[in-house]
Amino acid sequence: MASVSLQSVSKNFGTHAVIHAVDLQIEDGEFVVFVGPSGCGKSTLLRIVAGLVAPSNGVVAIGGEDVTEVPASRRGVAFVFQSYALYPHMSVARNIGFALETLGLAKDVVNQKVLAVARMLKVDHLMDRRPRELSGGQRQRVAIGRALVRQPEIFLFDEPLSNLDSDLRMEMRLEIARLHKDVKTTMIYVTHDQSEAMTLADRIVVLNQGRIEQVGTPRELYHAPDNRFVAGFIGSPRMNFMSVSSHMAADGPQIAGAGHLILALDASADETPVAEIGIRPENLRLVDQEEGRIRCILERVEDLGHEHFGYCRISDDTVWVIRLPQAPLPDRIGKPAGLDFPASAVFAFAADGRRILSAGLKDQAGEASLP
Numbered sequence: 001m002a003s004v005s006l007q008s009v010s011k012n013f014g015t016h017a018v019i020h021a022v023d024l025q026i027e028d029g030e031f032v033v034f035v036g037p038s039g040c041g042k043s044t045l046l047r048i049v050a051g052l053v054a055p056s057n058g059v060v061a062i063g064g065e066d067v068t069e070v071p072a073s074r075r076g077v078a079f080v081f082q083s084y085a086l087y088p089h090m091s092v093a094r095n096i097g098f099a100l101e102t103l104g105l106a107k108d109v110v111n112q113k114v115l116a117v118a119r120m121l122k123v124d125h126l127m128d129r130r131p132r133e134l135s136g137g138q139r140q141r142v143a144i145g146r147a148l149v150r151q152p153e154i155f156l157f158d159e160p161l162s163n164l165d166s167d168l169r170m171e172m173r174l175e176i177a178r179l180h181k182d183v184k185t186t187m188i189y190v191t192h193d194q195s196e197a198m199t200l201a202d203r204i205v206v207l208n209q210g211r212i213e214q215v216g217t218p219r220e221l222y223h224a225p226d227n228r229f230v231a232g233f234i235g236s237p238r239m240n241f242m243s244v245s246s247h248m249a250a251d252g253p254q255i256a257g258a259g260h261l262i263l264a265l266d267a268s269a270d271e272t273p274v275a276e277i278g279i280r281p282e283n284l285r286l287v288d289q290e291e292g293r294i295r296c297i298l299e300r301v302e303d304l305g306h307e308h309f310g311y312c313r314i315s316d317d318t319v320w321v322i323r324l325p326q327a328p329l330p331d332r333i334g335k336p337a338g339l340d341f342p343a344s345a346v347f348a349f350a351a352d353g354r355r356i357l358s359a360g361l362k363d364q365a366g367e368a369s370l371p
């Protein structure tokens with residue numbers, strides 16, 4: 001096992017800067033997930049840790065040792081890719097054991113190690129099959145087995161489940177979580193799927209355009225995002241946003257937005273103007289129009305069996321999603337409705353996207369706009 005440290009790591013491809021001075025410390029045995037939208041640099045950063053891509057600047061250290069110039073084969077890392085890249089003409093057993101064979105280990109030692117890994121990953125009944133005779137999930141297990149058998153110090157996964165259907169993804173996600181619990185090896189895992197990140201990670205690194213937006217536990221990122229980007233990226237369905245304007249009313253400062261929204265602010269709050277607010281779908285309540293803080297039209301309801309999502313049109317360009325405890329009566333669809341929420345559920349953002357921690361939202365906005 002080993003820690004990983006990136007110090008001021010940058011990468012340019014020609015004139016295209018892809019990673020900008022990233023600093024990151026990953027502890028021994030941690031499961032860290034890199035998430036972010038397509039093209040944000042997740043794979044490049046992972047490949048820099050692996051030694052498959054050389055950084056343009058900065059230092060990569062593994063186990064406290066500077067490995068920036070050390071080739072991939074001598075870094076003690078094992079890589080599992082999205083495409084399994086198994087050897088098509090070799091059996092499962094040989095695919096798993098091949099790296100050990102090339103190291104010149106005795107045949108019975110190789111067999112023993114391969115069997116132990118195959119048992120762990122539940123592919124020991126498939127040892128004589130060729131990759132083409134396996135399902136997607138079985139192939140992915142063999143690919144993980146091939147990495148695991150080398151007893152790496154660090155496991156690197158690049159979107160390992162993205163070729164699998166959703167049931168299998170869920171199953172393999174559990175297997176990978178179990179594997180980490182069993183072997184306790186440091187793992188770095190790349191995905192663009194925030195729910196995969198939330199369920200697997202000890203800590204998540206949210207990347208955007210080659211920069212780290214925030215590093216934290218899944219709970220921290222969900223409940224205390226540093227900025228609008230992280231607030232919008234973590235959580236499914238995503239947070240609802242609305243642009244607002246600030247003004248001074250007779251009884252103190254207020255912010256106002258679409259759907260007749262008015263929220264009172266504490267006069268002693270942070271002076272940074274609130275440019276946008278965000279509320280998660282589960283913190284909204286569908287009420288009669290006159291009882292709501294926001295007026296809307298309930299346009300559509302999605303029935304997923306165990307839960308329902310309502311789509312509430314607040315203005316021409318603002319539709320908010322609400323999680324409903326039960327399906328609303330069909331005659332409410334297409335009709336005016338209201339949305340209510342506690343002020344404590346509102347995230348406030350400045351014009352530059354930074355979250356304003358003490359925006360001073362008050363629960364009562366004034367008698368005129370609230371019951």
Ligand SMILES: Nc1ncnc2c1ncn2[C@@H]1O[C@H](COP(=O)(O)OP(=O)(O)OP(=O)(O)O)[C@@H](O)[C@H]1O
Nearest residue numbers: 013016018036037038039040041042043044045192
């Ligand atoms: N070898 C390369 N040469 C030039 N540009 C590259 C190279 N590899 C990656 N890039 C560019 O670097 C940026 C980051 O790519 P990277 O693959 O790291 O993103 P990602 O976040 O993993 O994306 P995805 O989720 O789509 O895989 C992209 O704009 C990509 O086009």
